[in-house]
Amino acid sequence: MPAADPVARLAAELSDAVGAAVELERPSDPAHGDYATNAALRLAPQRRQAPRELAEEIAAAAAAVPAVERAEIAGPGFVNLWLTDAWLADALGAIIEQGRDFGAGEPARRERIQVEMVSANPTGPITVASARNGAYGDSVARLLEYAGHQVEREYYYNDSGAQMGKFRASVEARRQGEEPPDDGYRGAYVDELAASDEDPVPRMLEQIERTLDRFRVHFDSWALQSRLEGRLGEFLPRLDTYEKDGAVWARSSKYGDDADRVLIRSPAQGGGPTYRAADVVYLADKLERGFDRAIYVLGADHHGTRNWYTAVARMLDYDPERIEVLLYQLVHLTSGGQQRKMSKRRGDVVFLEEFMDEVGVDAARWYLVNRGPDQTIEIDVDLAAERSQKNPVYYVQYAHARIAGILRNASRQSGDAQLPGQPLEAEERELIKRLLEFPVVAAEATERRGPQAVPVYAIRVADDFHRFYHEHRVLGSDAEAFRLALVRATQNVIARSLDLVGVEAPERM
């Protein structure tokens, strides 16, 4: 929103002055000004004009805008802009005014969105692999909320399939003092469950919810496969199906899936509904509950089901655009130089509880969302624990805590973005410009479903802050009021950035 984003407002002002769309970007080289625009290069073809010549005109028009101190042409037709201190001070004032909401979105259409995530079957504790699902999905959910949408988080689990049977059988075997079946589950947690006579499934679910709460992933609702598959009859007539080999098949290949899929097993295979049958009901159920958009967060090992979901949507005559499948690559853990296999059934696995114990909740969230979803994550568990002091998450948190320290010691309660009676220092200008990037960072991270951009940005903010802090005093300086405002705005942006990825912003460290 231009009104809330000073850079967008400036771009609009420049567009008016120039008579064409001007987009601003921050050049990587400080010698190229505070902002730069490639408008001349974009416009040259359609105006049939030499880019440099057009750049001359744009630079002249831009120079007439009060915020612009100087405009220069560079390279093939870039226009580099230097802005006045007054504009930067105004911009800081706008950030302060918006407080913790700086960078929040106001969507043209507010959507009601469901993010279904984790959804691990309750056959064991949450693993680090599932934790990535939660860290990623929850951060996307937080971003969507910050962008102004209404978001609900749901956990879906299979309480009726073959894996559940194997799980219960494994626990029962331990109760009898026997080894679990070959294709069953084993590990210390199975023995623990066997020590009690209760049904292990509800106990496992409670444990999963507790673990995820600690991980700061909180669910609004839980969906059970057993309740959904019973309603298959309602939807079967709406599907394109046929019978073959005694089974009922969905003609999904006709709707974009790679193959047809069995919905109801042949009598020879037991005759019950497959998990895909429950998928059909669940998808329809989501959309009929009124969600404009249903987001599935799935590990890369499930990527084959992406086309299946859109095929189901088409068969049921829903707009497939309402279904969104987000995939993330897997997590590999190494320990003592050895790769650890992530197999729940073998019990040879790193659980999230264990991981949080070792590296802390903040570092755990950070590690699992700090990389793009398409990137396989390699984590050396020993190193992650051992090096926790060097983790970038502490670097960012430290900036927040340092600011809290300044504000604790300050005699006045609030800063004032009025220009001090001296030119802005280079570190002040850099920090303000960095803060001004936040609305775009948040918006793009949301749009691309790429929350990793937020922690990456937070490091840059901390970077600019620590440099400023090292060079200039806040309290007792001639620019104290201005710097208090700057520092408070920085604290807000850091706190918000951390919150968007589920990391806490400490007052002291």
Place this chain on the structure above:
RNA sequence: GCGCCUGUAGCUCAGCGGAAGAGCGACGGCCUUCUAAGCCGUUGGUCGGAGGUUCGAAUCCUCCCAGGCGCACCA
């Protein structure tokens, strides 16, 4: 064989149409001053390879090479 993902500095990775980056590692500096979990400097790259599109490609397209994950009447 087919599909999805990946290949950027020694290592782990950002960047995904505009002027090659960070952290860690290595080496060398900076604490009577609001938290040194900090700051500064040095070291480091045919952005997997070959074509193509473009004024401009790490970024888009095609092919090739290498790796990961899938391709059930399991979830």
